[in-house]
Amino acid sequence: MADEIPILDLAPYFAGETGALPALGAQLRRAFTEVGFYFIRGHGVPQAMVDTGFEAAARFHAQPLEAKLAMPFNRDNIGYLPMRGNTSRMNAVEGIKKPNANEAVFFKRELPADHPDRASGRRFRGPNQWPADLPGFREAALAYAGAMEELGRRLVPIYAVALGLPADWFADKFREPMFTLRMTHYPQQEATSPEDEWGLAPHADTSFMTILAQNKVPGLSLRLPGGRWIDAPALDGAFLVNGGMMLRRWSNHTFLATPHRVTNRSGGERYAIPFFMDCDYDAVMAPVPSCVTTENPAHYQPFTYPQFMEEYTGANYGERAAAGVALQGA
Numbered sequence: 001m002a003d004e005i006p007i008l009d010l011a012p013y014f015a016g017e018t019g020a021l022p023a024l025g026a027q028l029r030r031a032f033t034e035v036g037f038y039f040i041r042g043h044g045v046p047q048a049m050v051d052t053g054f055e056a057a058a059r060f061h062a063q064p065l066e067a068k069l070a071m072p073f074n075r076d077n078i079g080y081l082p083m084r085g086n087t088s089r090m091n092a093v094e095g096i097k098k099p100n101a102n103e104a105v106f107f108k109r110e111l112p113a114d115h116p117d118r119a120s121g122r123r124f125r126g127p128n129q130w131p132a133d134l135p136g137f138r139e140a141a142l143a144y145a146g147a148m149e150e151l152g153r154r155l156v157p158i159y160a161v162a163l164g165l166p167a168d169w170f171a172d173k174f175r176e177p178m179f180t181l182r183m184t185h186y187p188q189q190e191a192t193s194p195e196d197e198w199g200l201a202p203h204a205d206t207s208f209m210t211i212l213a214q215n216k217v218p219g220l221s222l223r224l225p226g227g228r229w230i231d232a233p234a235l236d237g238a239f240l241v242n243g244g245m246m247l248r249r250w251s252n253h254t255f256l257a258t259p260h261r262v263t264n265r266s267g268g269e270r271y272a273i274p275f276f277m278d279c280d281y282d283a284v285m286a287p288v289p290s291c292v293t294t295e296n297p298a299h300y301q302p303f304t305y306p307q308f309m310e311e312y313t314g315a316n317y318g319e320r321a322a323a324g325v326a327l328q329g330a
């Protein structure tokens with residue numbers, strides 16, 4: 001099955017080999033027009049860093065519930081969302097009725113206390129909440145997020161080339177990109193649990209780019225454009241990357257935001273540490289010029305991260321549904 005999800009080797013590009021970037025751009029374009037997911041190898045992130053991320057997730061969720069509830073999910077999309085705390089209300093695939101069988105905690109970029117965005121209370125720019133009694137957790141989470149941000153930013157020029165733009169086209173839009181690190185715990189779902197109870201119901205991500213560390217515990221599946229669901233293959237040492245609605249919009253629907261879902265019937269606990277990367281807070285996203293033609297006129301007015309997120313966040317986290325597609329993450 002692995003052959004259905006393209007595998008991009010970044011090593012030649014990172015080594016500065018001539019022709020590596022255009023080659024990756026062509027592979028990425030294929031991945032995002034045919035599948036919506038791709039694997040990366042040769043990414044340079046040590047396995048120890050990935051282990052750090054998974055260990056932090058397991059430690060966080062092993063805390064007593066009160067410790068987790070002490071940092072409640074808030075309007076900045078930061079904090080802890082308890083088990084069955086959200087429902088992916090609607091999506092393009094099927095109606096979702098049951099809350100998701102997972103608990104998750106969300107972190108964003110750590111801003112200095114005197115950052116002007118904090119003083120002015122700009123939404124999605126508030127302080128991270130950290131567990132009071134988990135030594136080393138904050139450092140581990142920030143190290144993992146830092147490694148993912150660096151990786152994500154190194155991938156951005158490939159996106160530009162894949163879209164037929166100059167390699168540095170996105171450079172001034174990813175100076176200090178918004179991101180979310182999510183640490184999710186999917187407890188075992190009983191064999192007798194209803195078939196339409198999901199660890200995470202079918203959804204599209206909100207992100208520009210989601211980087212998902214290879215999971216030792218299976219459970220993720222994705223819906224190919226033809227409608228067939230496939231289990232995500234396990235590829236040791238690789239990251240699985242997909243695009244969300246931000247990329248889909250920005251590319252004027254040229255690139256896919258492929259629906260995916262999680263169920264944990266593995267017989268063990270499952271953790272996931274997706275990293276959702278978006279553009280700068282103030283970057284204006286107008287459908288990229290190379291994707292606007294007379295046959296495919298612009299589908300959207302220019303928009304920014306906060307506008308986009310405000311439009312969509314209400315749909316998933318218990319407020320009134322605002323969108324026809326379930327969105328997660330970012």
Ligand SMILES: O=C(O)CCC(=O)C(=O)O
Pocket residue numbers: 182184200205212215219220260261262271272274328329
């Ligand atoms: O748990 C996984 O493997 C994927 C999680 C996911 O799709 C998400 O958090 O948006």
Ligand SMILES: [Fe+2]
Pocket residue numbers: 203204205260328329
């Ligand atoms: Fe997702």
